[in-house]
Amino acid sequence: MLRPILATLTRHRLTVLLLVLQVAFTCAIVCNVAFMIVQRTALMRLPSGLAEDELVAIESIDLAEPGQPLARHEADLAALRAIPGVSAAAAVDALPFGRGEWGNGIATAPGGEAMLTAAAFDGTPGERAALGLKLVEGRDFLPGEYLPLDSAHGWSGIDRVPAAIVTRALAARLFPGQSALGRTVYPGDGPVRIVGVVEHLLRPRPRERDGNEYAMLFPMLPDDAQVIYVLRTAPAQRERVLARAAEVLAALDHDRILRRPTTFAQMREAYFRRDRTMIGLLLAAAGGLLLVTALGIAGLASFWVQQRRRTIGVRRALGATRGDILRYFQAENFLIVGFGIALGAVLCYALNALLMLHYELPRLPPPYLPAGAALLWLLGQGAVLGPALRAAAVPPVAAIRDGAR
Amino acid sequence: MFAYYLELALRSLTRSRALTALMVLAIGLGIGASMTMLTVLHVMSGDPLPGRSGSLYVPLLDARPLGHGRHAEAPPNGDLAWPDALALLRARRAARQAAMAGGGAPVRPPQGARLPFFESGRYVTADFFPMFGAPFRAGAGWSAQDDDARARVVVLNAGLAARLFGDAPALGRSVRLKNTDFRVVGVLDDWHPQPLFYAPVDESVFGRADQFFLPLQTALDLKMDFQGRLSCWGSEGDQRGSGQCAWLQFWVQLDGPAQAGAYRRFLQDYLGEQRAHGRFPRPQAAALYGLMDWLDLQGAVPGDLRLQLWLALGFLFVCMVNIVALLLAKFLRRSGEISVRRALGARRRDIFLQFGVESAVVGLAGGALGLALAELGLWSVRQRPDGYAQLARMDPSMLLATFALAVGASVLAGLLPSWRACRVAPALQLKTP
Numbered sequence: 001m002l003r004p005i006l007a008t009l010t011r012h013r014l015t016v017l018l019l020v021l022q023v024a025f026t027c028a029i030v031c032n033v034a035f036m037i038v039q040r041t042a043l044m045r046l047p048s049g050l051a052e053d054e055l056v057a058i059e060s061i062d063l064a065e066p067g068q069p070l071a072r073h074e075a076d077l078a079a080l081r082a083i084p085g086v087s088a089a090a091a092v093d094a095l096p097f098g099r100g101e102w103g104n105g106i107a108t109a110p111g112g113e114a115m116l117t118a119a120a121f122d123g124t125p126g127e128r129a130a131l132g133l134k135l136v137e138g139r140d141f142l143p144g145e146y147l148p149l150d151s152a153h154g155w156s157g158i159d160r161v162p163a164a165i166v167t168r169a170l171a172a173r174l175f176p177g178q179s180a181l182g183r184t185v186y187p188g189d190g191p192v193r194i195v196g197v198v199e200h201l202l203r204p205r206p207r208e209r210d211g212n213e214y215a216m217l218f219p220m221l222p223d224d225a226q227v228i229y230v231l232r233t234a235p236a237q238r239e240r241v242l243a244r245a246a247e248v249l250a251a252l253d254h255d256r257i258l259r260r261p262t263t264f265a266q267m268r269e270a271y272f273r274r275d276r277t278m279i280g281l282l283l284a285a286a287g288g289l290l291l292v293t294a295l296g297i298a299g300l301a302s303f304w305v306q307q308r309r310r311t312i313g314v315r316r317a318l319g320a321t322r323g324d325i326l327r328y329f330q331a332e333n334f335l336i337v338g339f340g341i342a343l344g345a346v347l348c349y350a351l352n353a354l355l356m357l358h359y360e361l362p363r364l365p366p367p368y369l370p371a372g373a374a375l376l377w378l379l380g381q382g383a384v385l386g387p388a389l390r391a392a393a394v395p396p397v398a399a400i401r402d403g404a405r
Numbered sequence: 406m407f408a409y410y411l412e413l414a415l416r417s418l419t420r421s422r423a424l425t426a427l428m429v430l431a432i433g434l435g436i437g438a439s440m441t442m443l444t445v446l447h448v449m450s451g452d453p454l455p456g457r458s459g460s461l462y463v464p465l466l467d468a469r470p471l472g473h474g475r476h477a478e479a480p481p482n483g484d485l486a487w488p489d490a491l492a493l494l495r496a497r498r499a500a501r502q503a504a505m506a507g508g509g510a511p512v513r514p515p516q517g518a519r520l521p522f523f524e525s526g527r528y529v530t531a532d533f534f535p536m537f538g539a540p541f542r543a544g545a546g547w548s549a550q551d552d553d554a555r556a557r558v559v560v561l562n563a564g565l566a567a568r569l570f571g572d573a574p575a576l577g578r579s580v581r582l583k584n585t586d587f588r589v590v591g592v593l594d595d596w597h598p599q600p601l602f603y604a605p606v607d608e609s610v611f612g613r614a615d616q617f618f619l620p621l622q623t624a625l626d627l628k629m630d631f632q633g634r635l636s637c638w639g640s641e642g643d644q645r646g647s648g649q650c651a652w653l654q655f656w657v658q659l660d661g662p663a664q665a666g667a668y669r670r671f672l673q674d675y676l677g678e679q680r681a682h683g684r685f686p687r688p689q690a691a692a693l694y695g696l697m698d699w700l701d702l703q704g705a706v707p708g709d710l711r712l713q714l715w716l717a718l719g720f721l722f723v724c725m726v727n728i729v730a731l732l733l734a735k736f737l738r739r740s741g742e743i744s745v746r747r748a749l750g751a752r753r754r755d756i757f758l759q760f761g762v763e764s765a766v767v768g769l770a771g772g773a774l775g776l777a778l779a780e781l782g783l784w785s786v787r788q789r790p791d792g793y794a795q796l797a798r799m800d801p802s803m804l805l806a807t808f809a810l811a812v813g814a815s816v817l818a819g820l821l822p823s824w825r826a827c828r829v830a831p832a833l834q835l836k837t838p
Contacts, residue, residue, distance in 0.1 A: 014825065015737075018730035027722050033716070063511050063521060065584040155644070226630075257511055257523050273790055278709055285438075285716045289723055292431050296727040299424055303734040359708055 005332045010401070012304075016336060019300060023340025023376060026103040026293045028347035031372040032355060033286045035364050039391040044272045046212060048096040048264075049167070050198030051132025053235045055264035056242040057095060060249055061257040062189075069223050070149050073124060079248050080229060085237040086245075088130035090230050092123040093154065093222035094204050095264075097271035101190075101204035104158060104187035106216075108174060112186065116211060118170055119203035120187070122154060126167065128198065130232050133217075136168060138181045138196030141219040144197075153220040158188035161218050167195035168198070169213035193250050209360065238263045290375075294383040301329065301387035305394075312391055313398030322392040329388035330381060337380035341373045348372070406755075407762070414763035417739075424735070425767065428728050432771030433722030433812060437778025441450060442714035444779065445786055446794040447803055449611065449706045453598035457538050459698040459774075460500075462657050462665065464493065464672050465692040465716045468648070468685055470638050481689075482605065482703065484634060484651035487625075489679075492673045494530060499657035499673045500664065501536040504621055505529040506653050507633035512617075513581040514569055524565060525632065526617035527604075528624035534560070534591070537603065538705060544591035555623045559587035563595035565616035577583045580617075585627055587619065599796060602696060603656055605634050606703035612792020648684065669693050710793075724816055728767070732822035736760050740829050748832035760823035761816075768815010776807050 009016045062072055073091040077157045080089040091345040092098055105114025122125070128140055147153055164185070169179035184191045198217075222228075229249070233241045242261050249258055262270075305312075312325055348369055355361040401404070418425040452458050466489055467481040485493075492506040508528045513521045532547030533539070547558050558579055566575040566589075579586045596612030604610060619629065625645055637650040644650045659665045672691035679685050694702060736743075743756055779799065786797040799807075 012734075014821075015730055015733050016725055016732065022723055022726040022730065025719065025726070029716075029719050029723070034491070061511055061523060063513075063584075072525060106685055144429050255521075257521055259523060274709065277789055278713075281713055285720055288434060288438075288720055292434070292720075292724055295427050295431070296730060299427060300734050303731075303738055307738055 002331075002335075005328070005335060009332070009336070010026070015300065019296065019336055020340045022293055022296055023337050023380070024343035024347055026289045027341055027344025027372050027376050028351050029105055029289055030286050030375070031344075031348045031368045032351050032364065032370065033282045035368050036355075036361065037279055037282050037286075037350075039361065040275045040282075043206070044275055046202055046206055047200045048202040048268070049131075049133050049198060049213075050096065050264060051232065052264045053266065054132065054232050054238075055134075055230055056233065056238050056245070056262065057228050057230045057264065057267070058242065058245055058249070058261040059226065059228050059259050061259070062227075062253075063255045063257065064253070067225050069225055070221055073221070076229065076249060076252060077264040079157060079252050080231060080245055083231070083241060083244050083248060085233045085241050086231050088126060088232040090124050090130040090132075090226045091222055091226065092121065092230055093227065094119070094121050095228060095230065095267070096202040096204055096206070097264075097267040098204045098228065102155065103214075104201075104216075106170075106174065107186040108184075110186055110191065116170075116173065116214055116301075118166075118187070118214040118216050119352040121157070121201070121215060122222050123216045123217070125219075128196075128217060130230055132232065133201055134199040135165075136197050136199050137179065138165070138194070140196060141165070141217075145219040147220050149221075151222040157220050159190045161188075161190070161192060161220055163195045163219055164192045165217040167196055167201045167213045167215050168197055168199055170215065171197050172359060173211075173214065192218075218260065224287060249394055290379060292378075294379050297333065297380055297383040298386060301333065301384045302390070305329070305387045308391070309394055309398050312394045313396055313400070314395065316396035317399045325394070326392040327390050329384055329391050330361060333380045333384040333388075334377065337377055341376060344367055344372075344376075406758075410759045410762040413759060414766045417735075417763055418766060421735070428731055428767050429770045429774060431724040431727055431776055432768060432811075432818070433774030435717075436772055436775025436807065436811055437782055438717035439714075439721045440563065440775060440779035440803070440810065441782030441786065442710070442717045443674075443806065444783060444799055444803045445793070445797050446706060446710060446714055448647035448798070448800070448803060449600070449710070449793050450700075451599070452697065453600055453700075454696065459801045460658050460660050461536070461696040462499075462668070463694045463696075463699045464655055464657060464668075465694060466676060466685070467687050467689055469636075469687065471686050479636070482634065483652075483654065483694075483699070484605070484636065485653045485655050486648045486651050487646050487653065488648045489675075490653045490655055492675065493655060493657075496671070496675075499668055500660050501532040501658040503530045503533040503536055503655070504653045504655050505533060505603060506631055507615075508619070509630055509632045509692050512565070512569070515578070526619065527615045528621040528629065528631070530621050532658075533618070536656065537598075539596050540594040542592045542594040543574065544589070546591055546618075552620050552622055553587040556620060557585060557587050557623060558590045558620065560591040560593060560617075560618040560672060561589055562593045562597075562614060564614070564699020566592045568743075582617065582619070583627075583629060585655045594755065599793075600705050602700055602705075603654060605654065606700065606705050608707065609632075609792055610705055611796070612794075640670065649651060650823070659684045665693060688710055699721065713717065721814070725814060728818045729821055732764055732767070732819060733825060736763075736822045736826040736830075739826075743826055743829040744831045746827065751824060753827040756827040756829075757823050760826045761819050764819020765812075765815050768811060768818060770836045771815065772808065775811055776804075779807060 062069060077089050077091060080086060101119055103117045103119045105119050106116055107114050125146065141163060147157050149163060151157065174180060174185060175183055180194050180197060182196050185194065195234060200213060201215040203212055203215050231241055231245060246258050246261055352364040356363065463483050465481055465483050468486055468489065474806045494502055494504055506528050507525060509525045511521050526729045531547055531549045531552050536785060537724060539793040546560060547556060551558060561575055569580060570578060574593050575589045578589050580589060601613060619628040635644060637644060639649045657668065659668050672693065676685055681802060746756065783797045783799060787794050
């Protein structure tokens with residue numbers, strides 16, 4: 001059966017070559033696009049470690065001069081906790097998907113070279129519980145571990161802070177195969193003891209690379225005039241609590257700017273808006289390519305069927321069944337798409353290498369190519385079915401009635 | 406003759422309507438997608454300061470320690486530490502030079518009843534305004550003496566001036582930023598270069614505009630809030646004054662290659678001097694980048710957009726291959742007709758022209774569809790929440806490029822099939838029944 005097909009195909013060498021080329025490029029692009037879609041989707045689904053459905057946040061900038069931010073936060077938090085429906089509240093300096101990120105190079109020996117940079121989170125006591133971070137080892141900060149109120153916190157306090165809670169990912173990277181609990185690290189000049197490990201905590205601005213969970217909590221208070229209040233409440237209460245929080249804070253002190261009231265779900269949504277656009281475009285491109293290729297295959301196949309009506313008629317007259325004709329066209333298509341896939345496999349990995357070079361995309365995992373090949377074969381068979389059925393319907397009498405066209 | 410070929414082409418194309426529609430749609434989609442992305446990238450790689458950009462440069466002095474960990478991989482971003490920026494400012498070796506950093510401050514409106522709000526601006530030195538040719542609606546910038554005297558003056562952009570004072574003149578009025586009163590010495594005429602080239606190049610470099618400008622040294626003195634990158638490798642407590650914290654952007658104006666060459670040598674000398682004191686441990690030489698090169702180097706156009714362009718071009722390519730194959734099959738199916746025409750005396754050239762016209766009709770129809778789709782695509786880009794979205798409009802040059810692409814694509818697509826068609830031999834085809 002193969003030989004007559006190949007003989008026919010060599011008579012349409014140029015057309016077949018073009019079709020093979022089209023299938024090859026479609027295969028290469030679609031495989032890589034599918035991989036990019038999966039990559040982006042995985043990024044968008046990274047667990048933040050927070051109780052995302054239960055959190056709302058609002059930013060406050062204190063304008064009073066001279067400011068006493070630490071005392072102000074205490075008063076604000078007391079008022080916020082009194083709002084009905086609020087189960088916990090904390091003042092923090094950073095949140096996953098928030099605007100600012102600050103980090104420190106982490107060394108495991110005094111004066112040693114930093115192995116990596118970890119994002120830092122400061123917050124009032126109870127921050128971990130308010131955010132819903134799951135402690136898998138160790139404990140929370142003790143009241144005595146917080147830096148004294150009258151000293152500098154944040155970046156200026158990093159040399160004196162005694163303790164830290166790290167993520168499991170950071171612990172595993174710093175101390176592979178061992179427990180990080182009780183170990184000492186050096187984010188600044190002084191030693192910091194790891195007292196707890198949380199399951200997950202995403203750095204504020206995660207991207208497509210490793211280290212998205214290199215994050216640490218420090219027993220330091222946000223001492224800027226600008227602070228984020230995080231409130232925990234039932235999912236259904238979020239909007240109401242957020243509106244009430246703005247009222248409560250404004251009533252407590254006029255001399256401040258309140259901005260960016262948001263639920264945590266909205267923060268995640270906003271952070272990945274571009275990625276969603278990109279996924280939409282990638283899907284559209286892949287869909288468009290497959291559609292054009294399918295239509296191309298169908299168009300060419302119907303040409304060939306019309307062109308070969310007499311030949312088909314002769315074959316039918318010589319005893320070929322409808323099934324034989326149908327299978328002939330299906331086999332021909334299978335072969336053409338097969339050539340396309342073979343060439344496409346090479347192009348696919350070449351394209352992947354280019355993307356790795358310019359867009360920090362990882363190597364294409366093995367399953368994508370077979371999946372793409374199967375998809376294209378199915379697509380080809382689907383596209384050729386109509387013309388092939390029409391070919392099978394050609395009566396034997398076409399052998400004498402139809403001229404060569 | 407041409408009119409006749411056109412008629413033949415239209416007759417042939419209407420005979421297989423579905424196929425014609427498919428070809429027009431494929432080429433239209435391909436051109437539409439490609440032109441959308443080409444236009445977006447074209448407007449985004451545009452010159453933010455036409456006429457001036459050629460003489461603006463960024464000096465690159467990388468004071469970071471020898472690399473280790475993640476810091477080693479980050480390419481230099483041009484940020485300077487305060488002592489270096491001050492040294493370059495004081496040396497006055499360029500025609501003009503300015504240091505700058507992003508900032509933000511709560512603004513208190515003059516009437517007490519209105520609520521304070523937060524606004525982003527920039528802390529700059531005196532040469533900033535004349536060097537970048539910032540257009541003033543009223544007043545002017547401040548002088549180098551004002552810089553040294555830590556003068557409490559401010560230049561407002563039109564948006565903030567209108568928000569604070571409405572239609573009343575802002576010049577000479579007082580504005581309270583954070584906890585200090587500043588006197589308005591100039592109002593800019595709604596100045597927002599796209600991209601905001603002088604700011605650190607990051608994902609928000611398009612779309613935003615600075616609403617106020619304060620003298621840098623005044624802002625440092627008053628401990629105003631800074632925004633943007635700050636990268637330290639040890640700071641002895643004082644980040645903004647430290648030689649181990651990079652956070653300032655620096656621009657110079659150099660008129661002509663001679664000045665640029667001299668400034669490059671000056672930078673290298675400065676680097677050598679500093680190395681003698683144990684600073685600048687990295688071996689790289691000092692560099693000087695022109696404005697457009699700088700934007701390119703720092704990746705002002707997001708990688709995602711480049712990827713989208715390549716995707717669109719790939720799509721166009723596959724569509725083209727598709728059309729070539731379909732046209733080829735279509736033309737060769739008419740071998741009988743061709744051989745009859747050839748036998749009746751038509752030259753190869755005539756056949757080529759006949760089929761060329763037919764493919765051109767497909768290409769032009771596809772191009773027209775592509776143009777409409779590109780407008781639709783640009784409209785959808787404008788709906789994106791990104792800063793560059795509002796720039797995405799077709800300009801005359803891109804309109805022309807779309808037209809050229811459509812014609813070029815159709816000619817390319819028709820070339821091979823028409824050539825194959827005109828190779829059909831007359832006698833052989835007449836012989837077959």
